[in-house]
Amino acid sequence: GAGVSQSPSNKVTEKGKDVELRCDPISGHTALYWYRQSLGQGLEFLIYFQGNSAPDKSGLPSDRFSAERTGGSVSTLTIQRTQQEDSAVYLCASSPHRDRTEAFFGQGTRLTVV
Amino acid sequence: AQRVTQPEKLLSVFKGAPVELKCNYSYSGSPELFWYVQYSRQRLQLLLRHISRESIKGFTADLNKGETSFHLKKPFAQEEDSAMYYCALGGYNTDKLIFGTGTRLQVFP
Numbered sequence: 001g002a003g004v005s006q007s008p009s010n011k012v013t014e015k016g017k018d019v020e021l022r023c024d025p026i027s028g029h030t031a032l033y034w035y036r037q038s039l040g041q042g043l044e045f046l047i048y049f050q051g052n053s054a055p056d057k058s059g060l061p062s063d064r065f066s067a068e069r070t071g072g073s074v075s076t077l078t079i080q081r082t083q084q085e086d087s088a089v090y091l092c093a094s095s096p097h098r099d100r101t102e103a104f105f106g107q108g109t110r111l112t113v114v
Numbered sequence: 115a116q117r118v119t120q121p122e123k124l125l126s127v128f129k130g131a132p133v134e135l136k137c138n139y140s141y142s143g144s145p146e147l148f149w150y151v152q153y154s155r156q157r158l159q160l161l162l163r164h165i166s167r168e169s170i171k172g173f174t175a176d177l178n179k180g181e182t183s184f185h186l187k188k189p190f191a192q193e194e195d196s197a198m199y200y201c202a203l204g205g206y207n208t209d210k211l212i213f214g215t216g217t218r219l220q221v222f223p
Contacts, residue, residue, distance in 0.1 A: 003157075031209050042120075042215030043158075043200060056210050091158065093211075102148075103202075103211055105158040 002026075004106035006092050012112045013082055021077040021109045025094030032075050033103060034067060037089040046090075049075060082113045116141050118203045120214035127191050128222050135186040135217045137175075137201030147177055147184040148202040150213070158200070161186075171195070191221045 005024040013019050025032050034046040045059040049069045060066070064082075069075040079086055089110050093103040117140040127133055139145060149161040162170045164177040164184060175186045184201060201214040 033211060035213065043213035045210070045212055048210060050209055093158075102160045102163070103150075107157055 004092055004094055004104050006090075006106035006109050008109060009107065010110045010112075012114060015084060015113055016081055018078065018080045019082055019111065021079075021090050021092075021111070023075045023077070023092030023094075023106060025073065025075070025092070026096075026104055027073075029094035029096050029104070030072065031095045031103075032069060033093040033095075034075070034077050035091045035093070036061075037091055037108065041088075043091070046077070079111075082111075084113045087111055087113045116203050116205065116208070116210060116212045118201050118212055118214035120201055120217050122217045123215070124218045124220065126220040126222065129193055130190050133186075133188045133191045133195070133219065133221075135199050135201075135219065137184045137186065137214060139182050139184065139201075139203045141182075141203060141205055143208070144206045145177070145179075146204040146206060147175070148204070148211075149173070149175055149184075149186050150200045150202055152198040152200070154197070161199070191219075193221045193223055195219060196221045 007022045032049040036044040047057050047067050051072045052069050064080045067077045089108040091108045093105045095103045119138045121136055147164040150158050151161045152158045173188045175184050177184050198216050198218050200216045204211045
């Protein structure tokens, strides 16, 4: 694929259920970012990966949120016991190398917790 | 800590008017600043970065380290400039990329 791909595009889940959001970065990109986009909150940083390592997890809102990246490629963001305040658009981005680079964004996953 | 502030949530202008979207940052190291844009129903994309010192779609932004600002400017706004604009901060010693809360630009005909 030519760009960053996220799946699913939309997810509606019941409060209390677990969800997994997937991100396929551009091939060869070493850095991968997760953000949460909420109305009025802008783009909230969640976590980033350099290869398979996550040097900075400080943005994860609670211990219900976790993320992993395998093979330096696909990443999964997992939200356990979802709450209504988790409803947002979750964006993934990747960039080709360290420092001063352009981040390429996916189309996002719109999560709605009912 | 890295921090980006965009004080305006909404900026409305008429076509042909000058535009300035404000961005201030806080960072202890050597900063790298970006402007990203999200047009309606499109992905977030890079508009320009300070290191390139280029003008994209008529927009320019100058890094002012004294005022810790990176304001986005365009002398004559066009209707197609209507979009959400995000200022972003990275650094030469970090891979972390932080975004502001964004400013919605509305350009009326």
